[in-house]
Amino acid sequence: MRAIYKPLILILLLSSVSGCRYSFDIEDGGLEPCICVMSYICADSLFSADIYKTVPVYLAGKEDMDLVSPSYSLKCNGKEVETASFGIADHGTGISSAAFHAGDELEITVSAEGMETARATTTVPGSFPEHSAETYVDEKGNNCARIHYKDDKNSVDYYAVAVETSITIQNEDSAPLITTGFAMPPSGHNVTSIDPSAYSPVVHQFGDRYIFIWSDEENEDDTYELKYLTNRYSNVTETAVRFHLYRLSEEMYRYLYAQYDSIYNPFANMGLSSPAFTYSNVMNGTGWFCAYSVVCTDWMKTDMEE
Numbered sequence: 478m479r480a481i482y483k484p485l486i487l488i489l490l491l492s493s494v495s496g497c498r499y500s501f502d503i504e505d506g507g508l509e510p511c512i513c514v515m516s517y518i519c520a521d522s523l524f525s526a527d528i529y530k531t532v533p534v535y536l537a538g539k540e541d542m543d544l545v546s547p548s549y550s551l552k553c554n555g556k557e558v559e560t561a562s563f564g565i566a567d568h569g570t571g572i573s574s575a576a577f578h579a580g581d582e583l584e585i586t587v588s589a590e591g592m593e594t595a596r597a598t599t600t601v602p603g604s605f606p607e608h609s610a611e612t613y614v615d616e617k618g619n620n621c622a623r624i625h626y627k628d629d630k631n632s633v634d635y636y637a638v639a640v641e642t643s644i645t646i647q648n649e650d651s652a653p654l655i656t657t658g659f660a661m662p663p664s665g666h667n668v669t670s671i672d673p674s675a676y677s678p679v680v681h682q683f684g685d686r687y688i689f690i691w692s693d694e695e696n697e698d699d700t701y702e703l704k705y706l707t708n709r710y711s712n713v714t715e716t717a718v719r720f721h722l723y724r725l726s727e728e729m730y731r732y733l734y735a736q737y738d739s740i741y742n743p744f745a746n747m748g749l750s751s752p753a754f755t756y757s758n759v760m761n762g763t764g765w766f767c768a769y770s771v772v773c774t775d776w777m778k779t780d781m782e783e
Contacts, residue, residue, distance in 0.1 A: 508533035509533070509592070510530055510531065510532045510533075510540060510591070510592055511530075511531055511592055511593065511595065511761065511762045511763055512528065512529075512530065512531070512544075512587050512588075512589060512592055512593075512594075512595040512759075512761075512762040512763075513528065513529040513530070513531045513759070513762060513763050513764040514526060514527075514528055514585060514587060514595060514597055514759050514762060514763075514764040514765070514766050515527045515528075515529075515764045515765060515766075516585070516764075516765070516766050516767070517729065517765075517767060517768075517769065518577060518583065518599065518601060518766075518767065518768040518769070519768070519769060519770070519771065520576075520577065520578055520579055520601050520602070520604075520768065520769070520770035520771075521576050521577075521578060521770075522576055523573060523574070523575065523576055524551075524572075524573060524574040524575065524576065524577060525571060525572065525573050525574075526551075526571070526572045526585065526766070527565060527569050527570075527571055527572075528544070528547070528549070528569060528570045528571075528572065528587055529542075529544075529567065529568065529569045529570075530542050530543065530544050530568065530589070530592070531763055542567070542568040543568050544568070544570060544589040545589055545590035545591060546589060546590045547570055547587065547588070547589040548587070548588050548589070549562070549570075549572060549585065549586060549587045549588070550584075550585070550586040550587075551572065551574060551583070551584070551585050552583070552584045552585075552586075553577060553581050553582070553583055554581060554582050555582075555584075558574055558575070559574065559575070560572050560573065560574045561573050561574070572585075577601050577768075578601060579601055579602065579603040579604065579770060580600070580601065580603065581600070581601045582598065582599075582600050583598065583599055583600070583601065583766075583768070584596070584597070584598045585597050585598075585766055587762070593761040593762070594761060595759050595760065595761050595762030596759070596760045596761065596762075597758050597759040597760065597762075597764075597765075597766035598758075598766070599726050599728050599729075599758070599766050599767050599768045600726060600768065601726070601768040601770065602634075602635075602724040602725060602726050602768060602769060602770050603724060603770060604724060604770050604772055605626065605636065605722035605723065605724045605770070605771075605772050606626045606627045606628060606629070606724075607626065607627045608624060608625060608626040608627070608722065608774075609624075609625045610622060610623065610624050610625070610720050610774055610777070611623050611625075612718055612777065612779045612780075613780075614780055615704075619663060619704045620660070620704065620705050620706070620707065620779075621702065621703065621704050621705075622640065622702070622703050622705070622718070622720070623700055623701070623702050624638055624700065624701045624702075624703075624720065624722070625699065625700050626699055626700075626701075627699065628693045628696075628699045629693075633692065633693065633694060633727075634692070634693045634724065635690075635691075635692050635693075635724070635725040635726070635727060635729070635730035636690070636691055636692070636693070636701070636722070636723060636724055636725065637683075637688040637689060637690045637691070637722075637723035637725055637733075637769075638688065638689050638701065638703065638720050638721065638722055638723065639659055639660075639683075639686040639687065639688045639689075639720070639721040639723075640659065640660040640703070640705045640718055640720060640721075641657060641658070641659050641660070641686075641718065641719050641720070641721060641773075642657065642658060642659070642660050642707045642716065642717070642718050643655060643656075643657045643716070643717040643718070643719075643776060644656050644657075644707070644708070644710055644713055644715075644716050645713065645714050645715040645716070646710050646711075646712050646713055646714070647712050647714045648712055653714065656708075656710070658707075658708065659685060659686035659687065660687070660705035660706060660707050660718075661687055661705065661706045661707075662678060662680045662687055662689070662704075662705065662706070663676070663704045663705065663706050664706070676704060678690075678691075678703060678704075679691065679734060679737050680737065681733050681736050681737045681740075683733070686721070688721075688723060688733075689701070689703050690725070690730065690733055690734065690737070692730065715778065716778070716779050716780075717776045717777060717778050717779060718776070718777060718779050719773060719774045719775060719776045719777065720773070720774045721771055721772075721773050722771065722772050722773070722774065723769050723770070723771045724769060724770045724771075725767075725768075725769045726767050726768040726769065728758045728765065728766065728767035728768075729765070729767035729768060729769050731756050731758075732756045732757075732758075732765045732767055734756075735755060735756035739755075
């Protein structure tokens with residue numbers, strides 16, 4: 478949540494008055510080129526991963542970016558699986574394989590000449606739990622939704638939702654036009670506020686959509702509420718929504734949360750915290766190797782605010 482209490486703001490602002498600035502030589506950081514692995518693994522979909530060589534910023538433009546004699550291994554539940562490799566843009570290597578399923582434990586190992594061997598693991602999560610959904614327009618005219626779900630109290634779980642909209646437009650002398658797309662978070666959702674009840678979801682763009690992210694530790698009543706915006710049209714005759722419901726591996730949740738934090742954390746711009754927010758679960762390397770599952774609800778008609 479982004480609601481910030483006034484005493485905390487005052488303390489931090491006072492501390493900034495006595496802040497200091499210092500310089501350092503980034504070439505003294507002891508950083509070396511390393512392997513980068515990037516993979517979002519969707520349950521029951523074909524597997525893919527992108528592999529690159531990364532270098533410290535002071536070597537950018539000076540270092541050969543090709544991986545020399547690369548080799549890799551992909552295991553599912555401890556057993557090697559068949560893969561194919563191919564070249565991709567920016568001197569990278571792509572890896573593909575058959576689909577994996579809920580509960581599969583995956584491990585990728587990548588090595589190349591002159592760099593440490595990188596390794597990462599993740600587990601494909603099960604489906605989003607049993608659920609129901611409802612939509613409404615609140616007293617301020619915001620389009621809202623509630624997702625009710627049966628959470629497993631014996632584990633820590635991570636979820637997300639994207640809202641897809643369908644709008645039917647009727648113009649004179651033409652057939653009805655149906656337009657679909659994914660809803661955006663409401664304007665101002667990322668504005669720092671001293672109001673502890675201010676709406677401030679963790680939301681991040683994922684492919685062609687925004688996904689609202691949470692953990693079950695944040696919602697004891699097993700209900701997630703959200704507000705969303707849609708494109709405005711005239712002559713709308715019908716509106717409907719459906720929800721894409723995600724269950725995330727811990728690695729994916731932490732990576733997406735770090736990306737959100739890097740964009741919306743206000744204290745970095747104030748000079749009160751580090752501007753660099755990174756998360757990686759790749760040992761001896763960098764990047765992300767994480768998994769998710771997704772289900773889609775049926776369309777439901779709404780009284781969407783235009």
